Amino acid sequence: MIAPASPMLNLSGAPCHDRLTIELAGRPLTLRLKSFKYLLALASARLLTPPPGDGWIAKTDIEPGENQIKYLYQLRRELAQGGHNNTTLIENDGNGHYRLALPPQAIRVDLSRLLEHPDWDIRARAGVLWDRLIAGQTRETCKEAILKRFISKDGKEEGTMSLLVPPSQSESGV
Numbered sequence: 001m002i003a004p005a006s007p008m009l010n011l012s013g014a015p016c017h018d019r020l021t022i023e024l025a026g027r028p029l030t031l032r033l034k035s036f037k038y039l040l041a042l043a044s045a046r047l048l049t050p051p052p053g054d055g056w057i058a059k060t061d062i063e064p065g066e067n068q069i070k071y072l073y074q075l076r077r078e079l080a081q082g083g084h085n086n087t088t089l090i091e092n093d094g095n096g097h098y099r100l101a102l103p104p105q106a107i108r109v110d111l112s113r114l115l116e117h118p119d120w121d122i123r124a125r126a127g128v129l130w131d132r133l134i135a136g137q138t139r140e141t142c143k144e145a146i147l148k149r150f151i152s153k154d155g156k157e158e159g160t161m162s163l164l165v166p167p168s169q170s171e172s173g174v
Contacts, residue, residue: 006106011036011043013114013122029082033119035075038062040114040125042090042100043107048132055099062098072098 007025014021019030022039031039041062046055059068072090079089091101100107111134114126 006102008106008108009043009100009102010108010110011040011114012110013040013117014110024079024082027082029078031078032074034071035078037119037121037125038068038071038075039100040109040122042098043109044125044129046100046102047104047107047109047129055104056093056097057099059096059098 008023010023012021012023013036016030019032020036022029022031022036041057042055045057045061049055049057059072062068063071076090089101091099093099109126109129111126111130114122115130117123117126
């Protein structure tokens with residue numbers, strides 16, 4: 001039996017009234033600021049944590065304090081309103097660790113928008129993604145490095161990770 005393809009997640013972060021937009025499996029959704037931050041934290045962990053970690057993040061690394069379970073529940077509810085199975089999209093290991101149940105190649109982050117976002121937490125997470133995945137590389141070398149990350153042992157491409165990269169100074173005419 002062939003497993004169904006994972007839905008694509010696009011974290012654009014474009015404002016829509018008092019919410020931020022994402023796209024999941026081709027369907028636009030708007031999330032509260034706190035829900036967007038939690039989803040960005042889960043997506044960042046998935047993109048940055050190499051095996052054997054595979055994207056698990058402690059709830060206290062998402063946000064310090066005591067209310068993470070409440071906010072993860074709210075995020076699940078908001079995703080469910082978009083028609084998605086909220087019990088399988090965010091996994092819990094039973095020990096206070098969570099992860100996004102999407103492969104890294106199914107996650108797209110609009111870094112150009114998030115690096116300029118007015119919220120400090122969002123800018124900081126986008127900055128970590130930029131520093132760890134892109135900084136100091138041209139688009140070509142960055143693309144090659146990311147493609148190599150998802151080549152299987154037998155040489156077949158398993159997938160690519162897509163990040164929307166801010167234009168370089170030479171590309172933007174500055």
